Amino acid sequence: xxxxxxxxxxxxxxxxxxxxxxxxxxxxxxxxxxxxxxxxxxxxxxxxxxxxxxxxxxxxxxxxxxxxxxxxxxxxxxxxxxxxxxxxxxxxxxxxxxxxxxxxxxxxxxxxxxxxxxxxxxxxxxxxxxxxxxxxxxxxxxxxxxxxxxxxxxxxxxxxxxxxxxxxxxxxxxxxxxxxxxxxxxxxxxxxxxxxxxxxxxxxxxxxxxxxxxxxxxxxxxxxxxxxxxxxxxxxxxxxxxxxxxxxxxxxxxxxxxxxxxxxxxxxxxxxxxxxxxxxxxxxxxxxxxxxxxxxxxxxxxxxxxxxxxxxxxxxxxxxxxxxxxxxxxxxxxxxxxxxxxxxxxxxxxxxxxxxxxxxxxxxxxxxxxxxxxxxxxxxxxxxxxx
Ligand SMILES: Cc1cc2nc3c(=O)[nH]c(=O)nc-3n(C[C@H](O)[C@H](O)[C@H](O)COP(=O)(O)OP(=O)(O)OC[C@H]3O[C@@H](n4cnc5c(N)ncnc54)[C@H](O)[C@@H]3O)c2cc1C
Numbered sequence: 001x002x003x004x005x006x007x008x009x010x011x012x013x014x015x016x017x018x019x020x021x022x023x024x025x026x027x028x029x030x031x032x033x034x035x036x037x038x039x040x041x042x043x044x045x046x047x048x049x050x051x052x053x054x055x056x057x058x059x060x061x062x063x064x065x066x067x068x069x070x071x072x073x074x075x076x077x078x079x080x081x082x083x084x085x086x087x088x089x090x091x092x093x094x095x096x097x098x099x100x101x102x103x104x105x106x107x108x109x110x111x112x113x114x115x116x117x118x119x120x121x122x123x124x125x126x127x128x129x130x131x132x133x134x135x136x137x138x139x140x141x142x143x144x145x146x147x148x149x150x151x152x153x154x155x156x157x158x159x160x161x162x163x164x165x166x167x168x169x170x171x172x173x174x175x176x177x178x179x180x181x182x183x184x185x186x187x188x189x190x191x192x193x194x195x196x197x198x199x200x201x202x203x204x205x206x207x208x209x210x211x212x213x214x215x216x217x218x219x220x221x222x223x224x225x226x227x228x229x230x231x232x233x234x235x236x237x238x239x240x241x242x243x244x245x246x247x248x249x250x251x252x253x254x255x256x257x258x259x260x261x262x263x264x265x266x267x268x269x270x271x272x273x274x275x276x277x278x279x280x281x282x283x284x285x286x287x288x289x290x291x292x293x294x295x296x297x298x299x300x301x302x303x304x305x306x307x308x309x310x311x312x313x314x315x316x317x318x319x320x321x322x323x324x325x326x327x328x329x330x331x332x333x334x335x336x337x338x339x340x341x342x343x344x345x346x347x348x349x350x351x352x353x354x355x356x357x358x359x360x361x362x363x364x365x366x367x368x369x370x371x372x373x374x375x376x377x378x379x380x381x382x383x384x385x386x387x
Contacts, residue, residue, distance in 0.1 A: 005071070012053075012068055016075040019048055024079035031080065031208035032353050035200075037161045038083070038208055045076070045087055046116010054091065055098055059106060060114045065309035066243075070250040070301065077254025078261075081357040082209040084254060086119070088247035089157045093120030093168055096240040097187070100228040105187055109166055118165035121158040122240045123188075123214055126151065131370050133170075133234060134386065138216060140171040140184060146222040147173070149186065149194070153214040155364075160197030160212040164190045167214060168240065170233050183233035186225045194219030205356035242318055244365050246308055249301040249321040252329030252361045255354050256294045259336035262351055263287055266340055283339060290335050293328040301325050316378035323371035326361035333358050 005013065023044055031038055045051060054069045055061020062068075069091060077084035094113035097105060097120070112118025129135035138151025149171050159167045166189045174182040188195050198213040228236050264287060267278035277283045304321035307313035336351040337344035344351050362368045377383035 009068060009071060012064075013071045013075060016048070016050060016072045017078070019044070020075050020079035024076065024083055028080040028083075029348070029350065029353065031082065032357075033207075033347075035203075035207040037086070037210045039161060039163055041083065042086060042119075042163070043116060045083070050076070050087060051091055051094075051116035052114045054095060055110070055114050059098060059110050065305075066246055067302065067305040067309055070246055070305040073247050074250040074254040074257070074301075077251040078258045080208075081251050081255045081354070082206040084251045085206055085248070086158060086209045088244060088251060089122060090119045092240050092244040092247060093122050093158075093166075095243055096122075096168060096236060097227065099239070100236055101187070102224065104224065105227065109187065109189075112163075112165050118163050119158040119161055119210075120165055121156055121167040122237065122244070123153040123156045123159065123167040123169040124237050124241070125154050125156065127154045127213070130154075131367060132385070133237070134181070136170060136172070136183070138169070138171045139176075140173050140186065143220060146220055146225065147171075147186065149188070149216040149219040149221065151216050153216075155201065155211055156197075156214050157209060157211055159190070159210065159214055160200065161210045164197070164210070166190065167195075168227060168237070169214070169216070170237050171216075173230055173233075182231040183237075184230045185227040185233035185236045186221055187227050188216075188219065188221055188225065192219055192221060203360075205353070205359055241365055242315070243308075245318045245322040246301070246304045248361060248365050249297070249304060249325035252325040252358055253294070253297050253301050255358050256290075256297060256325075256329045256332040259332045259351055259354050260287070260290045260294050263290060263336045263339040270341075277339065286335050286339060290332045293332055297321075297325040297328045314378065315374050319366070319371040319374040319378070322366065323368050323375065326358070327368055329358040329361055330355070 050072045052061045053064045057063040073084050073088050090113055097109055113120050126136050140147040140149045166187050169186045169188045170183055172181050173184040194217045196215045201211050267283050268276055270277045300321040304317045307317055333354040337355055340351055343349050373383045
């Protein structure tokens with residue numbers, strides 16, 4: 001086994017780390033307070049090439065892999081998980097388009113995503129169903145020359161900014177009452193009549209990432225707005241979610257790493273009982289446990305990315321990485337608050353932001369419960385999602 005990154009991967013990691021330290025970290029707290037998506041900062045992410053990493057060179061990308069992309073996302077998340085999430089959702093949506101889209105769709109939508117001048121969204125969740133993707137009700141009906149979408153999506157990332165480009169939107173395309181529901185994924189560009197992102201939610205964390213409900217009211221799109229084939233939509237959306245799962249693991253990993261670093265540094269500074277906090281054995285124990293969790297998470301996250309690039313990854317490795325990394329993200333951020341004492345509870349202290357930001361990671365993109373069910377099923381247990 002070779003755990004070393006290549007010289008090129010190390011260079012990429014350091015380049016993004018430096019950008020995150022200089023450009024992102026100093027703004028993260030204020031962005032969290034303002035709760036507004038920072039278009040200018042995201043454009044810098046694009047200028048640095050981060051959004052182009054996994055795309056094919058013939059499409060304008062760097063032609064690198066999931067691992068390189070994940071390394072970059074992890075470094076962004078060390079500074080600001082909300083910015084890392086914005087990036088990874090857009091890249092995930094773009095990768096699905098690159099893999100399954102027509103030439104015309106790729107030419108129209110990919111350049112903006114790859115350059116980081118535009119954002120893509122993945123619109124699955126609805127107000128009445130998230131984990132239970134078979135209960136979505138947004139429907140597309142055939143009209144002359146295309147399809148008319150009606151319904152509502154909930155909690156969708158990246159759809160309502162000034163650079164939002166499209167939402168890959170899942171809708172039922174079978175007749176009402178059909179024995180088997182068929183779902184289809186549509187590329188719905190922002191500005192389409194009848195498609196309206198709603199007001200931003202007020203959120204506990206990820207405050208500067210854009211999250212909104214989406215409304216489809218007789219939203220007519222042409223036949224060629226279908227991504228892949230009619231009836232393949234759930235499969236394609238799940239592919240998008242699975243890709244995002246690797247990156248979300250690295251979002252939590254980066255945040256856990258930041259929590260650990262801040263805890264070590266605070267423990268070495270803060271005076272207590274005639275020495276520093278770091279001299280107290282119970283604080284040492286807490287920090288040692290944090291470090292073990294971060295390292296174990298890193299191994300699972302890197303394995304999922306590495307196997308993704310080799311084409312050998314299965315739902316089990318993805319679920320293990322997503323489950324463990326996001327869970328320990330919350331545990332490690334919580335421990336970091338403990339190390340920081342009362343100061344850790346203050347909004348001005350970064351670790352309190354980490355704690356709030358990571359909370360959604362065990363829920364979104366397949367909750368911890370769903371990941372555990374997938375792991376159990378992969379081990380041969382009889383797991384059923386439908387009653
Ligand atoms: C900030 C934010 C951003 C988001 N971005 C996006 C996005 O870009 N695109 C998108 O499509 N969605 C997005 N989501 C939605 C997110 O993916 C869902 O919230 C998530 O999938 C859970 O669905 P739900 O909220 O409907 O909860 P539910 O599915 O109702 O689940 C509620 C609880 O029940 C548990 N549960 C559900 N089913 C089972 C089961 N079979 N066995 C055991 N426990 C179960 C869940 O784990 C959870 O704890 C976002 C959400 C937030 C808050």
